[in-house]
Amino acid sequence: MTDATFEGVAGQILPISLLEEMERSYLEYAMSVIVGRALPDVRDGLKPVHRRILFAMHELGLTPDRPFRKCARVVGDVLGKYHPHGDQAVYDALVRMVQDFSSRYPLLQGHGNFGSVDADPPAAMRYTETRLSPISSTGVLDNINEGIVPFASNFDGSQQEPVVLPAQLPILLLNGADGIAVGMATKIPPHNLGELVDGLLAAIDRPDITVEGLMNYIPAPDFPTGGEIVGNTGLLEVYTKGRGSIPLRGIAHVEEIQPGKGRHRRDAIVITEFPYQVNKAAWIEKVADLTNQGRLEGISDLRDESDRTGIRVVVELRKDARPEIVLAHLYRSTQLQINYGAILLALVNREPKQLSLKEALQEFLDFRIETLTNVLQQELGKYRKRSEELGAQLLALQFLDETIELLRNAPDGPTAKVQLQELLDCTANQADTILAMPLRRLTGLERNRIASEQEEVTAKIEELETLLGDRKAFLKHLKKELRSLKKQFSNQRRTRIVSEAPPQLEEADLIPNQAVVLQITQKGYVRRLLPAAFERHAKARKGIQEEVEDYIIQAQATELHQDFLALTASGRMFSVKVHEIPATSGRSRGTALVNVLSTKEEIVATFALAEYPEDSSLTLLTQKGRMKRVMLSEFANLTARGLSALKVKDDDAVGWAILTELSPDSSVAIATSAGRVLRLPLNVEQVPVMGRTALGNQALRLRRKEAIVGMAIVQPSDRLVFVSAKGYAKRIPARAIRMAKRGSVGMQAMQFKLKSDTLVGMVAAAEDVTMGWVTNKARVLRLSVGDVPESDRASVGTRMLSTAAGESIELVNLVSPEAY
Template identity: 55%
Template sequence: MAKQLNFSNEQIVPTALHTEVQRSYLEYAMSVIVGRALPDVRDGLKPVHRRILYAMHELGLTPDRPFRKCARVVGDVLGKYHPHGDQAVYDALVRMVQDFSSRYPLLAGHGNFGSVDNDPPAAMRYTETRLAAIGHSALLAEVGEATVDFIDNFDSSQQEPVVLPAQLPNLLLNGSSGIAVGMATNIPPHNLGEVIDGLIALIDRPNLSNEKLFDLIPGPDFPTGAEIIDTQGIHDAYRTGRGGIPIRGIASFEEIQPGRGKRSRQAIVVTELPYQVNKASWITKIASLVNQGRIDGISDIRDESDRDGMRVVIELKREAQPQLILNDLYKMTPLQTNFGALMLAIEDGQPRQLSLREILEAFLTFREETLIRQYSHELAQKQARAHIVAGQIVALNHLDAVIEILRRAPDGTTARVSLQERFELSDQQADSILSMPLRRLTSLEQQKLRDEAEELAARIGDLQTLVEDRSVLMKSLKKELRALKKKFDDPRRTRIQTSAERRREQQVLAEIAAEESEETFIVEFTRKGYVRRSSPKAYSRRQSRVESSAQLDEFDDITIQTELTNPTEEILVLTRDGKAYTVSVGDIPIGQRQQKGVPLIGLLPNAAGSTPDDVAAQIVLNEARLGQQLILITTKGRVKRLPAQELSNLTGRGLTAVKLKTEDTLQYALITPLGSDLVLASSGGRLLRFRVNDEQLPELSRTAQGPQGIRLPKSERLVGCVPVQSKDALLLVSTKGFAKKMLVSNFKTANRGGIGSQSFKFSLKNDSLASMILAVPETTFTVVTNEDRCASLMPDEVPLQGRSQPCDRLFTTRRTEAVTDTLISGLPDEALKA
């Protein structure tokens, strides 16, 4: 039978649910805030760090003692002071060892304590630790009940300090971060020498202005170095306790040699990263952005870091602009981060957001109180000892009388009373005389006792002055701070960008922004199907690095067409299947942000499954060209003419520009005024010139196929199509590197549909005509081979010849190599100036 429990009314306290929940939650929140997550403004430590340091102090793990296993330290901390998870305690211990996490590590370690790549530390059974010199000297040297208060631990079996008697403001030196309930803290680390200078200045001049204080402590000093690029966030944090501090990694430009026989390239070398940035994750982020095409111009990333320091090499492509890529890395990766400073700490048992001055003043107040307690305790000890020594000296001065009293006294109590009555001694003095060994009666020992009395008197006077005179106490504190600075100070690691450097950088960025806001742009189309847009200035800078060479060289990608445009113009894109689409120039990314460009086919609607080779031609439709004729030529030699106006402002679905027969594709598309001439070239070296007019080439509808332009034998193919005037010259290049330049006036105008006239004599049997272009004066042309090699020359380097004259060989090709195309590179200077 169950026993019924009865409660009296006195045992039940009716409480509203919301009241109980509110009270319990507030108690829990304050427990987390005060007892776990936020540091104390006095010693800059959270409870777990304080308990680790005190436990190691009790174990005697001073800097001059051997290292001890971390597992032993963690066990003592858990068993005596911190009843939480062992991994949480070990993680806190590890951070106090890591020199990339703490500006001044409070612990020294042996073994693997992790790395800046976020590699985990070894298990606590493998690693060893002991107190670092600064941790022992500046935090634990004076620990004791005389200097700080002690409280019971969690089970009242031990005593632990409420706060450590810090001699330095550890809250600023190493900073702190933590997330509590409804609040968080993120205090940056600082340089020890600068902080001590600020403390001494506040001691001398309590009303020191913020500006002068900020001159002494100009900003945080992070353990990983890097560079602070704006001081406004620093001043906000120092004045109010909250501010955003932009930090940037240290990068430089270097010229590197990729390998034997290869050209040198530019590289961005990063030697320092912002605080708390994971190097391995940062490198992975860059690789991901490169693969996505969001950052272009990077060819390789290598981590060459070693025990001597960090070194990450970002190798660039030849056409890349290092400063622009570095700016992209700052914007898109953690190479530039914003440290959100929130200086929240526990002061007088309550969380408070503190300014730099308030943190320094709180530390000075605490240090003054600690020193007064310490000196007062020492003064009491010295006075007690001086009192004892004074009694012993009285006994030595009256040695015969003392011995006579001791001879006659029946017991110790009587002797003590007699001594007190005879020489007016206290109980402590009488007891010390009775317990004084016989060796004290020697002359040497008597002199030592008198010397000790003099030293005690001098020290008592000094201590009384220190306790009673605040100015002397502050002078002693300054002396102590200067000694610590001399012992532990080191150079600043984090650079702070100067005003002149900021102005220069802003000027460069303004120039880049001005280039991006240009009303005119250079649009370049590459051989591999990419398109990019850049300002005339950026284009000119890039072209100035291109040298003319008659030697074949390997290449990644080259420009095949260059146009001067504005963002409102359209680009007509014609695909090999005869379809036409339009793309706005403004939709093309600016080349400063995309050095390589973007695939032109990717800008077209429904481009899924298409490749860059599917694009046959691209034409910028400016106002002048819209009033001209569009000529379409297929691989079978068919030619079609229609007004360019018909293919402007197309919908996303596009239109059919030419109807094609089976096995025929669109090969060329060009704009020409009505009444000009058109020259077609075959691989057999035959050229056909005919007039573009209604008689020779009538205007057709979009769905028409077009008549035959040139008749091609089965062994030949179409290799060129150029609109010309009588004063123009043509440049012909064969597959084996032979070239010839001829005037158009050498060719008679014929009828469309003919076979053409032989105009190129081949010196080799296996040679054929590869390409035909217009020989534009003062414009570089580039010859491309099937093995991805190219040579850049000027048309003036090729002599002018007649139709029947032999050709000159520009260069020698390999056995299996053949010229596939000849391209005009760049714009005439007149176009750029316009």
């Protein structure tokens, strides 16, 4: 449907384009959110809700020298007069303006519970009280009236509200801003007031100053919670382009909590400052979880000793732990170090614009020059009016007798006014002033006071006219005001700046490169064991049948510094370091792979690698028979998002992946459930190397109701072992299967005694390698390849496992000694 109709005026039906109407309506909605709710104005740095809260409190007279007033009263005024939205939204905005850990220079003062850095909620608005802070009363709301800034009607036309507040400081950069609009977002960090004023003064004196020049005065953001900014590369990008990432970390030091030497000494890491907007309680919970999971080692205790004097979180270490290693892990694995993603996006002329530091300061200066000009012009008008009144009074005193005589004989006020204008050659306003003069003004003392005030007013008029007429004098006055605000409200920087990042500890520095054993189970769990623990709990059970809840299908001896790669059924490869896999005991079930990797997809193959040789590749095969090789080096330095190893169609999935090193005699064998085997030479013609996103070639044509059950890389001396669902098995030389070409049907390698039987697995290995068979009844049989009698292609094999009714073998794989 592309068109629609609606009933117009007087019942008229008008056809409209649904596409055009949707575009128009969505654009109106988007602009409403952008301009009316989510983004701050570059001039006063405020969103509409914050501006309305401040103005409503100004109207209520809640100045810093007045008593606190209930927040519910303020919220009610804001809702009723200016902001017809939810009361909780208004109260949340008010609370944030009070919190000294959210705003660098809070615009409101609070009395009561306004929340904490632990994300504790504030008390209800009926309990808390608020008033304007000195900086908002002086630096934001001073001189507010319709002659200084534009006003507009409120939502119902009953009130007038300011479109922008006459801010004397760049609140946009001072307190920063966060907001999510439609298709865009802003995240402006807070800054130090003294540094911003210095930057403004430099921009006034040198209009051509660069961003790099401004950074000599404004080196970095200044967060209310302190912390430490690492490096300046991200800062330059943020201030130049208006978008970038700022590395920010908490402040921590090491304390000796149990004095001693050697193994008797115990240390603790004490955190006194967290990065901006990091929840302290959530951070402590995260560290506890990582410690319990075994992903963060060396910690014996964790407690919060914070009080009203400041933050103090104590991380006690084990006796054998190295503090610098644990601290490095905390920086890497938790929000003790974050990247603050800054986006300097604000409304300029009611349109969103991404700003550089210089542009943001210049936009504010232009606005401040405009408002200051309006203030001076308004003051000049008041003084000129006062000078006119004083001149009238002095004129009347100069011609006192004539004035009294005129008033005595005048029949009424209007006539006296006209006669005064003719007698004294004065204006109508001056005549009104003379008529309104009290008798005490006729005394000699009052005459002197009038003359003295007239001199002062005249001098003030001359001063204001000079400021408005002389650009240099005007800017000097502006700088004087800025310096006064700096002296009144500036304080010391809280966030430290580290010009260069400290050298990052490499993996070898953080963790000793111990030998470990990784075991992968059938149900998708991974265990990381030390060799000593493995030897204590491992028991070989060759030839023994047993029932198990889970079964180890893959195991590998590796080291902590190696990479652990996992390939999913959808063809994506993920990687973590071996040391990131939690350590477990020999009796533990292990950790689910989905909790270790950044994916919840089915894992079909895993590898532990120390390096990625240029001549090594992965041979991949899908369940529908598509096969290709991809170079192993493609997967070095994987990110948490993973990387595609094979493009898979919707009705297909990756089934097998084998590490491959090319040799002249290597081949690949593919077996189907019908007992067919296709053997291809492993060369560039039959199994070529392809890109990661390629589909691969069709290696084997599958028949109806037939499925691939195994793939193996075969050497000439290897034996192929075939296992059926009913427990039959046989072993034949690999050379008994002749070489074929890609796309062939292969040849029959296994016959079945029972019509209901099928091939469930094929492995290629030497005689001393152990196999594991698992049935659908959770029975496991372990036996060597050499235990399976050798036979020819035409035989049905030997029954190696007697299956019960309804029982069948469903998994066959090779097992290394570490699997026991």
